[in-house]
Amino acid sequence: MSFGPNSRSGGGGAQKGGGRRHENNRIYANPLPLLFVEPPPSRIGSILGLLGLSLTRVENPHCEGIFDPVTRSVWVSNPDHSLILWRRGFFGKGDLSRSEPSWLARQINIRKSGGKQLTSEEVTARRRAERKQFKLDRARAIAAVAEEAETIFATEGRVIQPALSGPAIPSAATWKPSPQPVIEDSVPEAPQEEGHPDEEEALVDVEHLQLTLQEAFFFLWNLDCLTVLDPNSLNPMSLDDIWLAFQRADLPPVIPPSPSASLQFDNPFLINYVVYHHYRSLGWVVKGGVKFCVDYLLYKRGPVFTHAELALVVLPVYEDPEDQISSSIQLQNSSPFAWSWLSTINRVNSQVQKTLILVYVTIPAKSRLSPDVLLSPACLAHYSVREVILRRFIPARMRD
Structure with missing residues (x-):
């Protein structure tokens, strides 16, 4: 695949957190949950290498999650499993965090340092609060200048144009947030009993890692490192049961007379999984x-290393147009879209230096395949993916 001019691979501007680069390389060294462990060099290993054999063993973390049909996701509640899946491939998202499940780390920082050591979520929240306060202070200053001009006109008859800049109007370069006042609690502290020191209550990690259905099935079908539990019985689900449950999660609840009655080739789970797997x-x-x-973002190594280089818009295409007319599913972007919509998305991603890719997924025709094909993942072989890289035309820069 070729990249457009907005691709930032290898660029210095794409690097994030230069001071922590070596630490990130150590923490996120493994791209998948499976680890291939090589034994130390030995004579036996050398002989087996000559014969085309290897003593390398595979370490499988065997993580566990619960299927939630309401949110159409798989919840991984074990903190160790969540850490493995995030650090080995950036899978999932913390339900109480922006991406990495860091709720517990934020709470510990608040207790130990009083909020001095901030996580990324806390830094973003503080920045947004300061930006909001700056806009209020600026609007208040402009209103005061306008009121002063009206007072001068009413008393002296002179017309003064209210200034939108100047010493009295705060600017983004000079404005500083005012320190928050410290409110002292006047309620006296309860006396502590002797022999019972005041121990802080232990923190309980209430956050879970939320996997999309595409991520969960990728673990199941390709890596075999995830066990999905039934939400009602909490028993492990088989691969066939998971395959059918994930497809029906995007469909209205019905009672089908046969296992394949409610399955359709244009199921959103199938189309998105084809793109994700690809x-x-x-x-x-x-x-x-x-x-x-857009539907997906592509990172070369992960969010902690570089910004996303490519932005994907999934466009389903029916092999037989009659299937779209008779289908009960209204697929997003399956009908012709306006050029203004496409230009808007392209401009947004061009401004953040991302190359926009239109991913066309061809849906097989029902006339040449039996619905029973959908009972197993073998049906994915009948789907195809085509890619079109879209570049924004700028006349001033592309006259040649």
Whole structure:
């Protein structure tokens, strides 16, 4: 795959957290949950190497999650499993965090340092609060200048144009947030009993890692490192049961007379999984792209190393147009879209230096395949993916 001019691979501007680069390389050294452990060099290993054999063993973490049909995701509640899945490939998202499950670390920072050591979520929240306060202070200053001009006109008859800049109007370069007042609690502290020191209550990690259905099935089908539990009985689900449950999660609840009665070739889970599997198999880190009005974002190594280089918009295409007319599913972007919509998304991603890719997924025709094909993942072989790289045309820069 070729990259557009907005690709930032290897660029110095794409690096994030230069001081922690070596630490991140150590923490996120493994791209997948599976580890291939090589034994120390030995004579036996050398002989086996000559014969094309190897003593390398595979370490499987065997993580566990619970299928939640309401949110159409898999919840991983074990903190150790969540840490493994995030640090080995950036899978999932913390339900109380922006991406990495860091709720417990934030709470510990608040207790130990009184909020001095901030996590990324806390830094973002403080920045947004300061930006909001700056806008209020600026609006208040402009209103005061306008009121002063009206007073001068009413008393002296002179017309003064209210200034939008100057010493009295705060600017982004000179404005500083006012220190928060310290409110002292006047309620006296309860006396502590002798022999019973005041021990802080132990923190309980209430956050879980939320995997999309595409991520969960990628673990199940390709890596075999995730066990999905039934939400009602908490018993492990078989691969066939998971395959059918994930497809029906995007469909209205019905009671089908046969296992394949409610399954359709244009199921959103199938289309999104085809795209997810395609790019994960090519080595990309695939994350959601709602923030930039796209379906997926592609990272070369992960969010802690570089910004996303590519933005994907999934466009389903029916092999037989009659299937779209008779289908009960209204697929997003399956009908022709306006050029203004495409230009808007392209401009948004161009401004943040991301190359926009239109991913066309061809849906097989029902006339040539039996619905029973959907009962197993073998049906994915009948789907195809085509990619179109879209570049924004700028006349001033592309006159040649």
